[in-house]
Amino acid sequence: MHSKCIVHRDIKSENVFFAKERLIKLGDFGFSTYSEKNQALTTFCGSPPYAAPELYRDENYIGIYVDIWAMGITLFFMVTALMPFRAENVGKLKKSIIDGHYSIPGHVSNECQELINGLLNHEINERWSIKEIRSCSWLAHQNFPKEFDPFLTNINDYSISSNETTISTVLPTKFSIEHETFLRLEKLGITSEHLQAMNKNIDDNNFSNRDNINGTYRIILHRLQKQLNALERDDMYEKKMNEDFSSSRHHMISSYSKTGEQQTQLKLNQSQAQNTRVCIIL
Known part of the structure; x- marks a missing residue:
């Protein structure tokens, strides 16, 4: 900010x-x-x-x-x-x-x-x-998520939407997300003809960046941003939970010797640890 x-x-x-x-x-x-x-x-x-x-x-x-x-x-x-x-x-x-x-x-x-x-x-x-x-x-040791990329907020600024480019579905990029936004606009019926008409209004100085097309563009773009950002944040959280679980489980196992009654207790604790992991994930 x-x-x-x-x-x-x-x-x-x-x-x-x-x-x-x-x-x-x-x-x-x-x-x-x-x-x-x-x-x-x-x-x-x-x-x-x-x-x-x-x-x-x-x-x-x-x-x-x-x-x-x-x-x-x-x-x-x-x-x-x-x-x-x-x-x-x-x-x-x-x-x-x-x-x-x-x-x-x-x-x-x-x-x-x-x-x-x-x-x-x-x-x-x-x-x-x-x-x-x-x-x-x-x-200390806190994960700070990345800020959103500075995507275009006005649809008329997008000059590469019609280019035929291979879009990566494995690693989303700024370009691929903006491109996906335009694909979804087309599915909603906002075609290239609408965009051309908008550009004509810009040339005639009869344009507002708060119209319904720009509003729809921003809503879709923000939803895609949230999906990408949430995935990154969930990955970091899951990684941290797995690290904490592995560390606590190792400490628990090393606390018991491998003999007689203590082995039985160890098996019981390991079983409980598996349940605990399920609870953490949920």
């Missing part, structure tokens, strides 16, 4: 949605805006408890740092079920956030506390970046 110069400006727990296991999505982009790196913004946006101190203190702010602060508030709430800054009214809340004093409960791990403190740093230049967040010890 930030790499595409988009700042959200309203990150909070209510805008984080669980799409499925191990897949969350950030929603409600009503306050989002396009912002160049280090571009100063002046509009106050978001929810007061999640607002960064510079929103209350300064005349302008940098959108990326405001989003990162809100991520810190959200993480604090996720691991403690509390808000770091609490007050009876907005005025007192503002003072509390500007003062910057908060306390992390002792049950939160040191690694997680380090991340929270990095996100809630009052000095924006010392506030952790996305790169630092991903490389922190609390998120």
Whole structure:
């Protein structure tokens, strides 16, 4: 999101949605805006408890740092079920956030506390970046899925749809997915004649990229994107589960000697381990 110069400006727990296991999505982009790196913004946006101190203190702010602060508030709430800054009214809340004093409960791990403190740093230049967040010890050994490829969003930009090209069905590529999108458009009755008519409207300056054909194109393209991305993510998850299962099973087997009654116990545990694997897959 930030790499595409988009700042959200309203990150909070209510805008984080669980799409499925191990897949969350950030929603409600009503306050989002396009912002160049280090571009100063002046509009106050978001929810007061999640607002960064510079929103209350300064005349302008940098959108990326405001989003990162809100991520810190959200993480604090996720691991403690509390808000770091609490007050009876907005005025007192503002003072509390500007003062910057908060306390992390002792049950939160040191690694997680380090991340929270990095996100809630009052000095924006010392506030952790996305790169630092991903490389922190609390998120060690986590698999970060790839972002979606930057597919074309306007159908009129696609200039190679009519080329006869061999499409790989084994390893989908950006081109093959866009090509598949056009094939599905044809099955829905959106033919080359419709596209030619659209191009004529473009030449006549009578064109909107929000028409029904572009809308259908984007819906199909997004569905294909989700299918490809979900396959990659499920593969990583299954691989991790198999690694964890193999490691725990090896540890269980090595815990027993191969004699008498203990051999019987080992066979029982191995049988249970097979059932456990089925449960993990389900």
